[in-house]
Amino acid sequence: MIEVSHLRVAFGAGENQSVAVDDVSFSIPEATVYGLVGESGCGKTTILRCLAGLNRQWSGTIRIAGKTVGPVRDLAFYRMAQMVFQDPYGSLHPRHTVNTILSEPLVVHGIAGIGPRVSRVLAQVGLGESYRYRYPHQLSGGQRQRVAIARALILEPRILFLDEPTSALDVSVQAEVLNLLRDIQVEQGLTCVLVSHDLPVVANLCNRLAVMNQGKLIEELGVADLMSARAHSGYTQRLIAASAGYDRTLVGLDVD
Amino acid sequence: MTAHSFERNASLRSWLLVEAPQSGFQAWMQSFYLAWLRLAANPLAVIGVVVLLGIGLVALMAPWIATHSPFDQVLADRLQRPSAAHWLGTDELGRDVFSRIVYGARTTLYIVGLVAVIVGPIGLCIGATAGYLGGWVEAVLMRITDIFLSFPSLILALAFVSALGPSLDNAIIAIALSSWPGIARLARAETLTIRSSDYVDAVRVMGASTPRIIFKHVMPMCLPSVVVRVTLSMASVALTAAGLGFLGLGAQPPTPEWGAMLSTARQYLLEHWYLAAMPGLAILTVSLAFNLFGDGLRDMLNPRS
Numbered sequence: 001m002i003e004v005s006h007l008r009v010a011f012g013a014g015e016n017q018s019v020a021v022d023d024v025s026f027s028i029p030e031a032t033v034y035g036l037v038g039e040s041g042c043g044k045t046t047i048l049r050c051l052a053g054l055n056r057q058w059s060g061t062i063r064i065a066g067k068t069v070g071p072v073r074d075l076a077f078y079r080m081a082q083m084v085f086q087d088p089y090g091s092l093h094p095r096h097t098v099n100t101i102l103s104e105p106l107v108v109h110g111i112a113g114i115g116p117r118v119s120r121v122l123a124q125v126g127l128g129e130s131y132r133y134r135y136p137h138q139l140s141g142g143q144r145q146r147v148a149i150a151r152a153l154i155l156e157p158r159i160l161f162l163d164e165p166t167s168a169l170d171v172s173v174q175a176e177v178l179n180l181l182r183d184i185q186v187e188q189g190l191t192c193v194l195v196s197h198d199l200p201v202v203a204n205l206c207n208r209l210a211v212m213n214q215g216k217l218i219e220e221l222g223v224a225d226l227m228s229a230r231a232h233s234g235y236t237q238r239l240i241a242a243s244a245g246y247d248r249t250l251v252g253l254d255v256d
Numbered sequence: 257m258t259a260h261s262f263e264r265n266a267s268l269r270s271w272l273l274v275e276a277p278q279s280g281f282q283a284w285m286q287s288f289y290l291a292w293l294r295l296a297a298n299p300l301a302v303i304g305v306v307v308l309l310g311i312g313l314v315a316l317m318a319p320w321i322a323t324h325s326p327f328d329q330v331l332a333d334r335l336q337r338p339s340a341a342h343w344l345g346t347d348e349l350g351r352d353v354f355s356r357i358v359y360g361a362r363t364t365l366y367i368v369g370l371v372a373v374i375v376g377p378i379g380l381c382i383g384a385t386a387g388y389l390g391g392w393v394e395a396v397l398m399r400i401t402d403i404f405l406s407f408p409s410l411i412l413a414l415a416f417v418s419a420l421g422p423s424l425d426n427a428i429i430a431i432a433l434s435s436w437p438g439i440a441r442l443a444r445a446e447t448l449t450i451r452s453s454d455y456v457d458a459v460r461v462m463g464a465s466t467p468r469i470i471f472k473h474v475m476p477m478c479l480p481s482v483v484v485r486v487t488l489s490m491a492s493v494a495l496t497a498a499g500l501g502f503l504g505l506g507a508q509p510p511t512p513e514w515g516a517m518l519s520t521a522r523q524y525l526l527e528h529w530y531l532a533a534m535p536g537l538a539i540l541t542v543s544l545a546f547n548l549f550g551d552g553l554r555d556m557l558n559p560r561s
Contacts, residue, residue: 054457078463091454095476097283104472105462130276133283138275151458 001159001191002028002051007060009046020046021058022215028208031189035202035209037239043215044195045086045163051193052083052161065158079109081159082152087168088144092136098122098147099132105155117154125150125180142173146180153184160185162194166201178204199243203227211236294556301552307545315361324352326359326512335528344534348520353531356512357538363513364542367428367497367506368490374432375439376486382436383443384478388451388470398444401437409434410496417505427506431496435489442485446478480557488550491543498539514539 009021021043028034036044049055051062056071063069065080085091092101102118111117119129125146136144145165152160165181166174182205185192196202202209203226211218211233219233231237277283295301314321323343330350338345344353386397404412413430420426450456451474459473500506501515509516514535521531 052461054460073463075463078461083458083461085454085458087454091458093455093473093476097280099280104459104464108459108462108464108468133277133280134275135283135287148458155462 001030001065002034002193003061003063004047004051005061007047007050007058007062009043009050009055009058011057019215021050023060024212024215024217026210026217026220028191028193030191032207033185033192033194033205035206036193036195036212037197037199037202037209038212039197039239042212044212047212048083048161048163048193048195052081053077054083075109079155080157081161082155082157083161084145084148084152084163084165086164088141088148089136089168091148092144094136097133097135098127098139101136101147102151102154105151109155111155121150121154124153124184140173141169142176145169145173145177149177149180149184156188158191160190160192162192164196164198165194167196167198174201181205199226199240211239291556295552298552298555300548301555304545304548304550304552307541308549311361311542311545312365314358315365318358318362322352322355322358324355326351326356327510328352335524335531337528338530345528345530347517347531348524353517353534356517357514357534359512360514360517360535360538363424363507363511364494364497364539367424367431368493368542368546370428371432371435371493372486372490374428375436375489376482378432379436379439380443380475380478380482383440383445384447384470384474386440387444387447388474389466390451394444397440401440404434405437405441407434409492410499413496413500414503414505417500422505422508424507424511427497427500430500431493435493438489439482439485443478443482446481447474450474450477484550484554484557487546487553491546491550494539494543494546 004027005025007021007024008019010017010019012018024043024047026034036047038044046055050058051064053069053071053073058071061068064077069077096104099118102121103114106114106117118132122129122132127143127146127150131139131143131147136147139147145168149165162181166177169177178201181192184190185205192205194202194205203223206223208220208222209226210220211231213235218235219231221231221236225231226240229237229240231240271282272286272289274282274286277286295305328351330346332350333342333346334348334350336342336346336350342352342354344357347353347356382397382401386394386401409431412434413427416430416433417423417426420429456469456473459469464473497506498513498515498518501513502519504516504519507513507516517535518532518539521528521535525532
């Protein structure tokens with residue numbers, strides 16, 4: 001469904017140039033969830049933004065649903081691939097009601113039957129009609145993220161890009177949103193790319209994952225390997241150990 | 257108040273405060289009501305609103321409020337002191353000053369209103385477009401803005417009016433010309449913080465067109481500060497209009513205009529101080545009311561500060 005080869009993203013020019021993503025290749029089969037894991041600033045979100053068409057300065061090849069896509073995408077692409085952002089407090093327009101937020105994609109794509117479709121998607125993410133005319137500031141973080149997921153789902157996409165969809169939420173709400181995402185993914189057979197630094201979240205949702213560090217893809221592994229800590233590279237092993245809890249002996253090892 | 261109407265008020269209140277609105281219209285009215293409550297909590301702002309509404313009402317009802325025609329000259333009655341017949345006395349041509357001040361409210365509000373209607377949308381469009389698009393579009397639009405900004409507003413207005421001839425409409429164009437750049441700068445600054453936000457990225461991921469993003473998603477966020485800025489600048493617009501009138505470059509005689517009235521009254525200042533004081537007081541009141549209202553609006557629209 002998604003094939004990326006030799007993707008490279010660099011910001012700035014000349015001496016100040018910093019390479020955010022360096023020669024990354026991977027491919028994701030249909031209806032699977034693929035995780036991109038790594039510490040802050042390793043380039044995982046940049047890859048996601050390139051895939052979603054938000055970042056337009058990259059080189060390499062991206063093939064989505066069998067077609068090579070360029071930096072600028074058309075409406076058909078956006079109808080097929082949608083994105084959920086990290087911070088539900090920032091990703092909903094503060095002066096639009098839930099109804100306006102959810103209608104907007106349908107208006108942009110000229111899809112009829114807005115009213116019933118909004119009701120259906122609200123029910124799908126577990127929010128009732130009573131939330132329809134509220135403003136984002138009247139909702140909790142978890143409810144906002146449900147609205148953001150509903151907005152991504154309303155175009156009935158085949159691909160969902162998830163940018164740390166739970167990291168801004170309370171622990172108790174994280175599980176709810178994760179379950180919702182997994183149910184929807186299974187039900188609709190969506191292909192998902194999940195960016196996260198939270199290994200339990202990745203283990204919960206993903207089929208396969210890629211570990212990244214300083215813009216490079218270190219290794220790919222299955223979820224079973226992650227669960228049993230069977231990683232080949234030293235970096236991945238340290239990442240897994242670090243997520244288990246703080247350990248003083250790891251501190252010195254982290255310097256490569 | 258009867259029990260029935262009290263009940264209806266209570267249900268209107270609960271309709272406005274209910275947690276789950278049933279329609280987009282209700283949600284709108286709710287946010288207006290909450291904003292009004294915040295404004296009402298600021299006594300000075302309420303004074304500003306009341307004074308502005310009062311002046312608006314006076315302008316609207318001028319033929320019924322004025323005791324005389326503002327144009328009728330009775331040379332036998334010139335320069336009379338305030339009396340029962342002429343509440344604020346008469347000017348050098350025997351015209352009733354009170355009636356001229358009442359009709360002058362029309363002129364002032366006409367100028368202020370028209371300038372606001374011209375300046376707000378132009379500044380908002382140019383600022384939001386420049387801020388969102390960036391690059392050479394921003395460079396061109398903002399340099400034009402800087403050129404206009406570099407002229408002192410009254411001097412620019414003076415030059416414009418003297419080139420096109422003194423008239424009320426030219427004065428309005430001149431004032432508008434010199435007051436849109438500030439609003440464009442403000443809208444651009446607001447847009448710069450908005451354009452990189454997630455909710456704008458979210459509409460880009462929907463495939464929305466650039467004009468749609470600017471008009472529907474960026475501008476509503478710039479609107480509060482632009483409205484505040486326009487309201488506050490209305491005070492100086494009223495002063496500039498009076499200034500142009502004073503110099504004889506605004507409204508032309510016999511149109512009643514506070515600045516022009518002040519200018520002619522100046523010659524009789526020693527014997528007839530009230531002739532200058534009354535239009536001056538009117539100008540002061542309007543610009544003070546706009547300032548108070550603008551301050552209140554700022555507090556109302558930015559609950560954080």
